[in-house]
Amino acid sequence: MITVDKLIFEYPGLRALDEVSFRINQGSITALVGPNGAGKTTLLRCMAALDQPVSGSIHIAGIDVLEQPRDCHRMIGYLSDFFGLYQRLTVRQCLHFVARAQGIPDQDCEAAIVDVSHRLSIDDRLNMRPNELSRGLRQRVAIAQAIIHKPKLVLLDEPASGLDPEARHELAELFLELQHQGMTLLVSSHILAELEAYCTEMLVMRKGRIVEQVGVKNSTINKPFKLLLAHAVDNLAALLQSLPDIIVLNIEHNKLALLQIADDSQLQHATLKALLALNLPVCEFAPATSNLQDTYLQTIRHSS
Numbered sequence: 194m195i196t197v198d199k200l201i202f203e204y205p206g207l208r209a210l211d212e213v214s215f216r217i218n219q220g221s222i223t224a225l226v227g228p229n230g231a232g233k234t235t236l237l238r239c240m241a242a243l244d245q246p247v248s249g250s251i252h253i254a255g256i257d258v259l260e261q262p263r264d265c266h267r268m269i270g271y272l273s274d275f276f277g278l279y280q281r282l283t284v285r286q287c288l289h290f291v292a293r294a295q296g297i298p299d300q301d302c303e304a305a306i307v308d309v310s311h312r313l314s315i316d317d318r319l320n321m322r323p324n325e326l327s328r329g330l331r332q333r334v335a336i337a338q339a340i341i342h343k344p345k346l347v348l349l350d351e352p353a354s355g356l357d358p359e360a361r362h363e364l365a366e367l368f369l370e371l372q373h374q375g376m377t378l379l380v381s382s383h384i385l386a387e388l389e390a391y392c393t394e395m396l397v398m399r400k401g402r403i404v405e406q407v408g409v410k411n412s413t414i415n416k417p418f419k420l421l422l423a424h425a426v427d428n429l430a431a432l433l434q435s436l437p438d439i440i441v442l443n444i445e446h447n448k449l450a451l452l453q454i455a456d457d458s459q460l461q462h463a464t465l466k467a468l469l470a471l472n473l474p475v476c477e478f479a480p481a482t483s484n485l486q487d488t489y490l491q492t493i494r495h496s497s
């Protein structure tokens with residue numbers, strides 16, 4: 194359904210996408226993962242026909258995105274990593290504005306607002322303003338704006354950032370619901386352990402290239418590894434990226450890192466030795482699990 198072929202995109206002096214090629218099936222939820230600066234946002238912006246690549250092609254459901262950007266806009270929903278909402282408008286007015294901008298006739302807008310706000314469980318917030326909403330609810334309003342015109346493909350850039358574990362879990366359920374309603378989703382995120390819950394495919398990017406595309410359900414990739422240090426190390430990202438057999442998926446506070454390592458115990462052993470050889474104060478190095486989140490969610494549910 195989506196074909197990206199040999200896509201090249203350059204910022205002045207920097208090749209951000211270097212011959213990126215992949216296919217995505219209709220009805221899938223694909224995770225787009227990779228370390229900071231890998232090119233995820235740039236790729237999503239090109240696919241949303243917001244940035245013009247140097248060369249290559251993007252086809253979505255038979256439409257040539259680079260040749261027919263307007264047709265592409267009608268067919269996709271895009272949530273930017275730094276989305277903005279009009280603070281002076283109510284949620285209903287925000288949705289009405291976007292509905293009209295997407296070409297929905299005025300007489301059909303109210304029905305579209307009712308439908309999308311119901312799907313995102315924000316129907317009781319329609320008369321509030323964005324600054325009166327929590328971050329999770331604002332995220333829902335932004336997603337509602339992105340899908341009000343019922344796009345075939347939804348591109349979401351870091352939709353879970355800033356959300357608490359319960360809101361992230363709800364977001365995962367929402368993605369499955371959108372998939373159930375027939376949409377195809379491409380979701381960029383650093384939080385692999387969560388993506389596992391709903392993704393059918395995973396695209397791994399590094400330095401402007403796709404380094405792996407796997408079906409998540411029969412993945413050959415091991416669970417991501419968590420690395421916890423006893424104290425923060427300033428140049429942690431550079432040190433980790435110097436190691437040959439790992440992909441750095443996320444780093445928090447220069448102390449906690451999520452790494453992708455192949456399903457090979459010798460390689461994992463070699464990686465641990467390399468981490469110690471770098472003098473890193475390793476206090477945990479183990480497959481990442483979502484137990485903490487599960488426990489947290491159960492506690493929240495039982496207490497509500």
Ligand SMILES: Nc1ncnc2c1ncn2[C@@H]1O[C@H](COP(=O)(O)OP(=O)(O)OP(=O)(O)O)[C@@H](O)[C@H]1O
Pocket residue numbers: 204205207209227228229230231232233234235236
């Ligand atoms: N407007 C810009 N001008 C110049 N270089 C840019 C610009 N935007 C991004 N870049 C560079 O392009 C590369 C890819 O950036 P991009 O934002 O696509 O990566 P990303 O994978 O989305 O990163 P992150 O996970 O941090 O959001 C990076 O090296 C970045 O510094």
